[in-house]
Amino acid sequence: MAREPIYAVIDIGTSKIVSVVARLGPEGELKPLGMGMAPSLGVQQGVIDDFSEVQEGIRECLDECLRYMGRNPLGGVYAVVNGEHLTGFNTAEGLSNGEEPVTVTDQHLRSLISGAAGTLRESDSKSQQTLHIIPMRYRLDGIEGVRNPTGLHTNELQLEAHVVRGTSIPLGNTVRALQSCKVQVDGLVAHPLASAEGVLTADEREMGVAVVDIGAGTMKLAVYRGGTPYYSSVVAMGSNQLTRDLAVSLRVPYQMAEEMKIEHGHALPDDLPPTDEVLLPDTQMHPKRVMRRRELCEPLYLRCLQMLKLVHAELCKAELTDLPGGIVLTGGGARMRGLAEMTSRGFRTQVRVGTPLWYAGLPESLRQPEFAAALGSLQWAVKHRHLSSRGGSTSGEGEKGRSRRSLFRRPFAKAGARETANQETVSQE
Ligand SMILES: Nc1ncnc2c1ncn2[C@@H]1O[C@H](COP(=O)(O)OP(=O)(O)O)[C@@H](O)[C@H]1O
Numbered sequence: 086m087a088r089e090p091i092y093a094v095i096d097i098g099t100s101k102i103v104s105v106v107a108r109l110g111p112e113g114e115l116k117p118l119g120m121g122m123a124p125s126l127g128v129q130q131g132v133i134d135d136f137s138e139v140q141e142g143i144r145e146c147l148d149e150c151l152r153y154m155g156r157n158p159l160g161g162v163y164a165v166v167n168g169e170h171l172t173g174f175n176t177a178e179g180l181s182n183g184e185e186p187v188t189v190t191d192q193h194l195r196s197l198i199s200g201a202a203g204t205l206r207e208s209d210s211k212s213q214q215t216l217h218i219i220p221m222r223y224r225l226d227g228i229e230g231v232r233n234p235t236g237l238h239t240n241e242l243q244l245e246a247h248v249v250r251g252t253s254i255p256l257g258n259t260v261r262a263l264q265s266c267k268v269q270v271d272g273l274v275a276h277p278l279a280s281a282e283g284v285l286t287a288d289e290r291e292m293g294v295a296v297v298d299i300g301a302g303t304m305k306l307a308v309y310r311g312g313t314p315y316y317s318s319v320v321a322m323g324s325n326q327l328t329r330d331l332a333v334s335l336r337v338p339y340q341m342a343e344e345m346k347i348e349h350g351h352a353l354p355d356d357l358p359p360t361d362e363v364l365l366p367d368t369q370m371h372p373k374r375v376m377r378r379r380e381l382c383e384p385l386y387l388r389c390l391q392m393l394k395l396v397h398a399e400l401c402k403a404e405l406t407d408l409p410g411g412i413v414l415t416g417g418g419a420r421m422r423g424l425a426e427m428t429s430r431g432f433r434t435q436v437r438v439g440t441p442l443w444y445a446g447l448p449e450s451l452r453q454p455e456f457a458a459a460l461g462s463l464q465w466a467v468k469h470r471h472l473s474s475r476g477g478s479t480s481g482e483g484e485k486g487r488s489r490r491s492l493f494r495r496p497f498a499k500a501g502a503r504e505t506a507n508q509e510t511v512s513q514e
């Protein structure tokens with residue numbers, strides 16, 4: 086009997102590095118085999134800024150993972166990548182066969198993807214790298230919004246796809262850090278999509294939903310509708326800013342502020358009983374003191390408000406004000422008490438905190454919002470491994486908005502499938 090495939094992922098976050106290894110069962114279910122976690126000390130706002138610290142963190146994280154496994158399991162890993170340099174935009178690509186209708190085949194769909202990759206390559210500068218080209222829908226002669234055109238007749242076929250692109254240097258640094266630890270990188274997954282994969286239900290993706298992963302140094306936003314991503318971006322502001330604010334306002338060391346935030350923090354101080362008090366331990370600057378919890382939480386309220394305004398600005402860019410599926414908050418920062426309620430009041434929609442959607446067998450310790458991206462990228466790897474290609478497009482000036490320059494420029498007959506992907510292309514170097 087063929088051995089069940091093993092998948093491994095690593096998420097080099099701003100506060101932690103986490104890796105998870107799982108086996109794909111015969112029913113398509115993932116069974117976790119091991120995990121490792123280490124503090125992340127060489128990453129700022131999602132981007133590596135201290136190579137040796139990151140190397141050390143990767144080794145510590147993988148050592149722990151390997152101890153679970155009892156042997157070296159890592160043929161290759163999918164790595165979550167992050168940073169404000171990641172941009173998502175929508176593009177279009179077409180094929181035409183003149184007057185003669187043609188039956189659309191999977192080969193045509195692959196050809197559209199490789200055509201889109203080629204178009205992006207042409208428009209790219211060396212500094213840019215395309216990570217994902219994800220088909221949203223197709224347009225055939227007289228039929229809009231087709232999800233699966235295979236087998237249908239048409240003269241013209243147009244693909245609309247969501248593209249995620251990033252800056253080559255930080256992406257390359259992640260790959261180099263892993264390779265320097267003797268880890269083979271099988272693919273890169275943009276953090277916004279990894280988190281979405283981890284926490285969104287199929288219904289939410291279909292209806293229209295925004296997922297906001299609030300990490301230590303960044304917020305990752307992805308909007309889905311009609312089952313596919315429609316908008317994605319990264320904002321360089323995260324939950325560590327709340328800790329910094331608290332450290333300044335209380336005049337306590339950062340670590341103490343972090344403990345205060347986690348134990349007593351609340352995004353909506355007015356919802357707290359006015360009599361609630363917090364005992365602050367003594368520091369070099371202050372003897373121990375008691376203060377009103379509402380007062381302690383005031384800077385958290387102000388910063389959360391600013392963060393939600395940034396999310397609102399992103400949703401405005403997506404030009405999608407109607408989100409029947411609501412908003413899903415995830416990432417460690419989503420644990421902040423009162424934040425989901427604040428988001429719900431501010432956006433006037435339902436909001437939930439997203440923890441990894443999984444089958445039985447996931448330890449409770451991993452069923453937490455901060456593991457959304459790691460576990461989501463594991464599911465992404467399963468979905469996309471056989472579809473991914475190393476020939477994905479690279480380079481290009483940031484090209485936001487929609488591109489329709491290359492519509493219908495290849496006759497069906499001449500369409501060659503340069504890529505092996507029919508869902509997306511992934512390139513990593
Ligand atoms: N219970 C909690 N309440 C508020 N914030 C929390 C809580 N738990 C974790 N956080 C915050 O979540 C952030 C870490 O989130 P995480 O998703 O793990 O980040 P990253 O992936 O960037 O390393 C930190 O800023 C941490 O303070």
Ligand SMILES: [Mg+2]
Nearest residue numbers: 098300416458
């Ligand atoms: Mg993260």
